[in-house]
Amino acid sequence: MAYDYAKNREERPDPVKADIKGNLPSWLQGTLLRNGPGIFSVGDTTYNHWFDGMALMHSFTFKDGEVIYRSRYLRGDTYKDNMAAKRIVVSEMGTMAYPDPSKNVISRVITFLNHTVPDFTDNCGNNFIRYGKDYYATSETNYIRKVDPVTLETQDKVDYMKYLAVNLVTSHPHYDKDGTAYNMGTSIAEKGKTKYTLFKVPDTAAGALKNLEVICTVPCRSLLSPSYYHSFGMTDNYFIFIEQPFKLDILKMATAYMRGVNWASCLKFCPEENTLIHLIDRKTGKEVGIKYYTEAMIVYHHVNAFEEDGHVIFDVIAYEDPSLYNMFYLNVLKEQSKTSAMSVPKCKRFALPVQTDKGIDVGDDMVKLQYTTASAVKEKEGKLLCQPEVLCDGVELPRINYDFNGKKYRFVYMTCVAMSAVATKIMKLDIETKERTEWREENCWPSEPVFIPRPNGEGEDDGVVLTTVINSNPGESGFILVLDAKSFKEVARAYVNAELHMDMHGYFIPMEN
Numbered sequence: 001m002a003y004d005y006a007k008n009r010e011e012r013p014d015p016v017k018a019d020i021k022g023n024l025p026s027w028l029q030g031t032l033l034r035n036g037p038g039i040f041s042v043g044d045t046t047y048n049h050w051f052d053g054m055a056l057m058h059s060f061t062f063k064d065g066e067v068i069y070r071s072r073y074l075r076g077d078t079y080k081d082n083m084a085a086k087r088i089v090v091s092e093m094g095t096m097a098y099p100d101p102s103k104n105v106i107s108r109v110i111t112f113l114n115h116t117v118p119d120f121t122d123n124c125g126n127n128f129i130r131y132g133k134d135y136y137a138t139s140e141t142n143y144i145r146k147v148d149p150v151t152l153e154t155q156d157k158v159d160y161m162k163y164l165a166v167n168l169v170t171s172h173p174h175y176d177k178d179g180t181a182y183n184m185g186t187s188i189a190e191k192g193k194t195k196y197t198l199f200k201v202p203d204t205a206a207g208a209l210k211n212l213e214v215i216c217t218v219p220c221r222s223l224l225s226p227s228y229y230h231s232f233g234m235t236d237n238y239f240i241f242i243e244q245p246f247k248l249d250i251l252k253m254a255t256a257y258m259r260g261v262n263w264a265s266c267l268k269f270c271p272e273e274n275t276l277i278h279l280i281d282r283k284t285g286k287e288v289g290i291k292y293y294t295e296a297m298i299v300y301h302h303v304n305a306f307e308e309d310g311h312v313i314f315d316v317i318a319y320e321d322p323s324l325y326n327m328f329y330l331n332v333l334k335e336q337s338k339t340s341a342m343s344v345p346k347c348k349r350f351a352l353p354v355q356t357d358k359g360i361d362v363g364d365d366m367v368k369l370q371y372t373t374a375s376a377v378k379e380k381e382g383k384l385l386c387q388p389e390v391l392c393d394g395v396e397l398p399r400i401n402y403d404f405n406g407k408k409y410r411f412v413y414m415t416c417v418a419m420s421a422v423a424t425k426i427m428k429l430d431i432e433t434k435e436r437t438e439w440r441e442e443n444c445w446p447s448e449p450v451f452i453p454r455p456n457g458e459g460e461d462d463g464v465v466l467t468t469v470i471n472s473n474p475g476e477s478g479f480i481l482v483l484d485a486k487s488f489k490e491v492a493r494a495y496v497n498a499e500l501h502m503d504m505h506g507y508f509i510p511m512e513n
């Protein structure tokens with residue numbers, strides 16, 4: 001059975017009580033928010049790409065043995081403008097839209113020169129971010145949308161540019177134990193410079209963003225082609241930023257609107273170039289004195305990173321080419337057999353020696369760790385060529401016990417990707433033993449698995465894993481599945497009496513006691 005990615009999905013704003021099978025742990029109290037694209041056509045117009053779809057947010061609230069489900073469209077300006085016009089009028093990454101389609105190229109040029117290019121999208125359908133006490137729906141533009149985490153109602157539109165010159169910001173921040181959020185963005189050709197900026201937002205009461213502080217900036221390798229990135233790594237003392245040869249061509253972007261092509265066509269992958277790995281000291285905001293590089297790759301998701309014995313070890317999901325993005329074009333998804341062209345995502349471990357390479361011979365591997373085959377060979381003074389260890393093949397949407405973020409860790413929960421845009425399995429990977437434990441069920445498509453720690457739990461995998469499951473068994477409803485994280489066995493499921501849909505990422509808000 002095939003999943004219809006292009007179908008518009010319904011919202012269910014009124015809370016519905018789910019039908020529970022099994023035993024929900026009594027400590028599991030809180031709300032799992034999930035975000036993803038949900039509307040793909042308006043009137044006669046259709047987006048080109050699945051990631052472009054207008055956001056549909058979900059929530060699953062666990063309280064006193066019950067599960068309450070609701071879902072709501074994100075009613076941002078993009079949604080309102082598209083709905084009012086009864087067609088798509090706001091451009092997204094994969095779809096260039098024109099408010100007045102009758103315009104020819106010449107009038108497009110005039111529109112462009114008049115600076116009346118439609119404002120950038122606030123269709124925040126990728127993830128949720130917490131800044132201070134506020135929750136935001138987010139994609140990667142300069143706009144995020146505050147949402148009420150209980151009712152999922154759309155609130156203020158926030159422009160990062162009010163606080164910081166950035167055109168793009170990731171939807172995957174990190175958080176410290178004290179609640180501070182860390183994120184990074186790209187500032188394109190601002191005052192003649194293109195750079196990446198790491199910033200932090202302290203955990204203050206409402207409006208925390210106004211206390212945003214820049215930690216450091218990394219100059220871009222080239223002014224007119226900054227790298228695309230979707231996340232970054234953080235340990236107690238370092239940030240890890242991968243400057244990959246998957247780049248935005250700014251000159252192409254400047255003319256995309258009038259040429260009638262989408263932003264995505266201005267992304268280029270240069271396999272002949274290498275990937276730079278920037279290791280930045282969090283205290284000084286300076287890069288360490290060694291240049292690390294590896295061969296060309298494309299990374300969207302960092303898994304985790306930690307420090308040990310003078311090394312920084314980090315794990316990512318890496319691709320050999322941009323086929324993941326291409327696979328999610330709606331016309332490609334329609335013929336799902338074609339999607340087998342996707343390069344297999346691999347979970348890779350890199351090890352970066354931080355100590356000086358003085359006195360080390362050229363050609364020597366500086367990694368001195370027993371448990372990984374990752375290497376970092378000195379090529380010349382101050383320059384190391386890094387080769388990763390492959391931890392696991394065919395996986396995406398990694399989640400960990402976030403209490404172990406930046407620390408040595410052992411377990412990753414991921415979606416299994418097998419030559420298709422529809423995942424049929426999720427798994428737990430034990431990095432130490434390489435053991436994989438899987439969950440699957442006939443005609444069921446699970447989402448990104450989210451780990452929730454048991455309060456005062458013992459050990460890294462003491463908790464549950466939540467995944468929402470699209471159920472294509474005739475007459476059966478979608479459900480949220482609760483797995484015991486240790487055994488990866490089902491402890492409960494809650495049928496929501498609704499058709500769930502494919503989404504991207506989730507954020508769990510524990511209930512305050």
Ligand SMILES: CC1=C(/C=C/C(C)=C/C=C/C(C)=C/C=C/C=C(C)/C=C/C=C(C)/C=C/C2=C(C)C[C@@H](O)CC2(C)C)C(C)(C)CCC1
Binds near residue numbers: 230422
């Ligand atoms: C570029 C640019 C601009 C425009 C920027 C825009 C519109 C940016 C939008 C960015 C967005 C929406 C980014 C979204 C990224 C999403 C990513 C990387 C998603 C990854 C998804 C994965 C790995 C999916 C996995 C899967 C799913 C979902 C289902 C499973 O069943 C199967 C599996 C695992 C394959 C401006 C601001 C106009 C000007 C400046 C430059």
Ligand SMILES: [Fe+2]
Binds near residue numbers: 230300301505
């Ligand atoms: Fe992501």
